[in-house]
Amino acid sequence: MAKISLKVNGHLRVVDTDPDVPLLYVLRNDLGLNGPRFGCGLSQCGACTVIINKKTVRSCMMPVSAVHNQIITTLEGLGSVAHPHPLQKAFVEEQAAQCGFCMNGIVMTAKVLLDANPHPSESEIKQALDDVLCRCGSHLRVVRAIQRAAKEMA
Numbered sequence: 001m002a003k004i005s006l007k008v009n010g011h012l013r014v015v016d017t018d019p020d021v022p023l024l025y026v027l028r029n030d031l032g033l034n035g036p037r038f039g040c041g042l043s044q045c046g047a048c049t050v051i052i053n054k055k056t057v058r059s060c061m062m063p064v065s066a067v068h069n070q071i072i073t074t075l076e077g078l079g080s081v082a083h084p085h086p087l088q089k090a091f092v093e094e095q096a097a098q099c100g101f102c103m104n105g106i107v108m109t110a111k112v113l114l115d116a117n118p119h120p121s122e123s124e125i126k127q128a129l130d131d132v133l134c135r136c137g138s139h140l141r142v143v144r145a146i147q148r149a150a151k152e153m154a
C-alpha cells in the first residue's frame with residue numbers, strides 16, 4: 001500500500017492504496033467519481049477517459065502511482081446539473097446520448113478537442129472521436145452537439 005496524492009477537479013485527495021491499481025478504480029471506488037466508466041478495461045473503448053495535462057488519458061490502464069501529484073479532471077469537474085459546461089448543455093439539447101455509456105469518453109475527448117481547436121470542422125471532430133467507441137450509433141447527434149457547443153463557446 002502507498003499514499004498517493006491526486007489533485008482531482010480542484011481538490012487535493014490522498015488515497016492509501018495499491019500503487020498498481022488502475023486510476024479508474026480509485027476514482028470510482030475510493031473517490032466516488034462515477035463519471036468515468038469501466039467499459040473494456042483494455043484501453044480500447046474510451047469510456048474511462050479523464051483529462052491530465054490537457055490530454056485525454058484512459059484511466060482503466062493507468063496505474064494510480066503513475067499520476068501521483070498530477071492534476072486530473074473528470075466529467076464531474078466540467079460542470080454540474082445547475083451549471084453545466086457548454087458541452088454538457090449541448091449534448092442534452094441535441095439529445096445526443098442513447099444508452100449514455102460512452103458519453104463520458106466522448107464529452108471528455110470533445111473538451112480536449114475544443115480547448116485546442118475552438119472551431120473544428122466536421123472531419124476534425126470525427127477524427128478526434130475516431131477511437132472512442134459508441135455502440136448505439138449516436139455519432140451524428142454527437143457531432144451536432146459538439147458543433148453546437150463550439151458555437152456557444154465562440
Ligand code: FES
Nearest residue numbers: 039040044046060
Ligand atoms: S474502459 Fe478504459 S478504454 Fe475501455
Ligand code: FES
Nearest residue numbers: 098099134135136
Ligand atoms: S450512447 Fe450507447 S454506447 Fe454510445
